[in-house]
Amino acid sequence: MHYDLAIIGSGIVGLGHAWVAAKRGYSVAVFEADSRPEGASIRNFGMIWPIGQPAGSARALSLRNQQLWQELGKAAGFPVERCGSVFLAHHEDEMQVLTEFADSASSRDLNLKVLNPAETLQHLPAANPNGLKGGLYSRTECRVHPPTAITSIVSYLSELPEVELHFETPIVKVHDGSIQSADRKSWTANRIIVASGAYFKHLFPEQHRNQQFKICKLQMLLTVPQPDQWKLGPHMASGLTLRHYSAFDICPTLTQVRQRVATTMPELDRYGIHVMASSTPAGELILGDSHEYGDDIEPFDKDEIDQLILREIHKVLQIPQASIARRWSGFYTKHPHEMYIFREIEPRIHLVNGFGGNGMTLSLAASDSVIEQLANSNQMS
Numbered sequence: 001m002h003y004d005l006a007i008i009g010s011g012i013v014g015l016g017h018a019w020v021a022a023k024r025g026y027s028v029a030v031f032e033a034d035s036r037p038e039g040a041s042i043r044n045f046g047m048i049w050p051i052g053q054p055a056g057s058a059r060a061l062s063l064r065n066q067q068l069w070q071e072l073g074k075a076a077g078f079p080v081e082r083c084g085s086v087f088l089a090h091h092e093d094e095m096q097v098l099t100e101f102a103d104s105a106s107s108r109d110l111n112l113k114v115l116n117p118a119e120t121l122q123h124l125p126a127a128n129p130n131g132l133k134g135g136l137y138s139r140t141e142c143r144v145h146p147p148t149a150i151t152s153i154v155s156y157l158s159e160l161p162e163v164e165l166h167f168e169t170p171i172v173k174v175h176d177g178s179i180q181s182a183d184r185k186s187w188t189a190n191r192i193i194v195a196s197g198a199y200f201k202h203l204f205p206e207q208h209r210n211q212q213f214k215i216c217k218l219q220m221l222l223t224v225p226q227p228d229q230w231k232l233g234p235h236m237a238s239g240l241t242l243r244h245y246s247a248f249d250i251c252p253t254l255t256q257v258r259q260r261v262a263t264t265m266p267e268l269d270r271y272g273i274h275v276m277a278s279s280t281p282a283g284e285l286i287l288g289d290s291h292e293y294g295d296d297i298e299p300f301d302k303d304e305i306d307q308l309i310l311r312e313i314h315k316v317l318q319i320p321q322a323s324i325a326r327r328w329s330g331f332y333t334k335h336p337h338e339m340y341i342f343r344e345i346e347p348r349i350h351l352v353n354g355f356g357g358n359g360m361t362l363s364l365a366a367s368d369s370v371i372e373q374l375a376n377s378n379q380m381s
């Protein structure tokens with residue numbers, strides 16, 4: 001069995017590459033170890049999040065990525081909702097950072113509005129009014145429901161004549177244009193893309209070390225469905241989130257926010273906690289998250305982390321029904337400096353990985369760019 005392109009991994013990165021390659025008429029095979037995608041791509045908030053990307057190439061890629069989500073959502077039949085986002089400020093220094101960001105040249109390609117407390121409550125009625133200093137509204141962000149979107153993409157791709165999906169097919173060896181599964185079947189391809197997310201080190205342990213990848217573990221929570229059609233509306237990020245996304249590094253007052261949190265709540269820095277919320281079609285709220293890296297990662301989730309996330313959520317949001325229905329953790333691969341890695345690691349074998357917490361926000365546009373580069377250099381056929 002020979003293909004123009006073989007892809008290892010059916011997360012959003014693998015599926016994204018399969019989709020754009022199939023659109024160009026290439027024959028594609030996707031190999032997935034599990035019976036369905038169960039990695040980071042179904043465990044996330046579903047936030048497509050240009051506001052977190054630094055101005056320049058990352059922001060531009062995220063805006064292009066949104067267009068591709070809209071196109072893919074239409075083709076595969078799942079909703080991509082332009083819900084926007086609201087950052088909440090419950091401290092003066094957070095409000096100052098939001099104002100600096102909105103005033104900076106680096107936010108010109110976003111549609112932003114600085115909000116006073118009353119306007120913040122209009123945009124996000126669930127914001128906790130106690131101590132609320134204001135907020136920042138952005139129209140740009142979109143939402144998908146990750147399990148729905150990924151399942152719909154799989155079923156859409158399975159109908160395309162260009163695509164073959166091989167589930168329950170763990171790949172154990174990739175070399176010189178050939179792929180071998182655990183049950184000793186083999187396939188060949190002109191190009192192979194390894195999009196195996198946090199599991200990359202199992203296939204290429206040495207490359208994993210060479211690429212300086214770090215694995216990150218995140219803990220997440222899901223509330224029960226909210227009563228009476230209650231909706232969150234836009235994505236919610238708290239002032240703590242300003243510490244997390246590099247887009248805000250240009251704001252002079254961010255240092256003050258970081259120092260205040262480090263001094264008054266060191267437990268949040270210890271577990272990389274900031275809080276965000278996104279709603280699901282069934283009216284639940286996805287809440288998170290924490291960040292533990294490398295050797296700090298333990299196999300068991302920590303109740304202490306869940307309690308800290310909930311403590312911080314309740315400071316900024318008033319949720320009618322806050323009982324937790326589900327808890328889970330997810331893992332992603334992060335590169336210390338690069339937006340993501342696209343590299344030929346052996347002849348005809350390309351690694352695409354390292355999106356960190358931005359895979360939903362960047363990976364369709366990144367897939368488009370990867371396939372374009374391979375196609376333009378006649379490497380696919």
Ligand SMILES: Cc1cc2nc3c(=O)[nH]c(=O)nc-3n(C[C@H](O)[C@H](O)[C@H](O)COP(=O)(O)OP(=O)(O)OC[C@H]3O[C@@H](n4cnc5c(N)ncnc54)[C@H](O)[C@@H]3O)c2cc1C
Pocket residue numbers: 008009010011012013014031032033034036037038039040041042043044045046047048049169170171172195196197198199200203218219220289329330331332353355356357358359360361362
């Ligand atoms: C909790 C959490 C919240 C997040 N929130 C957001 C968000 O709101 N917005 C955003 O932009 N990003 C978010 N992210 C990041 C985003 O989810 C990831 O960057 C993205 O999903 C990575 O996709 P992937 O395809 O590389 O990996 P995965 O989705 O993990 O897919 C990799 C796949 O490869 C398969 N595989 C591995 N090895 C093999 C093998 N040898 N043979 C066959 N198959 C193999 C695995 O089984 C898996 O299905 C979040 C991540 C987490 C964990």
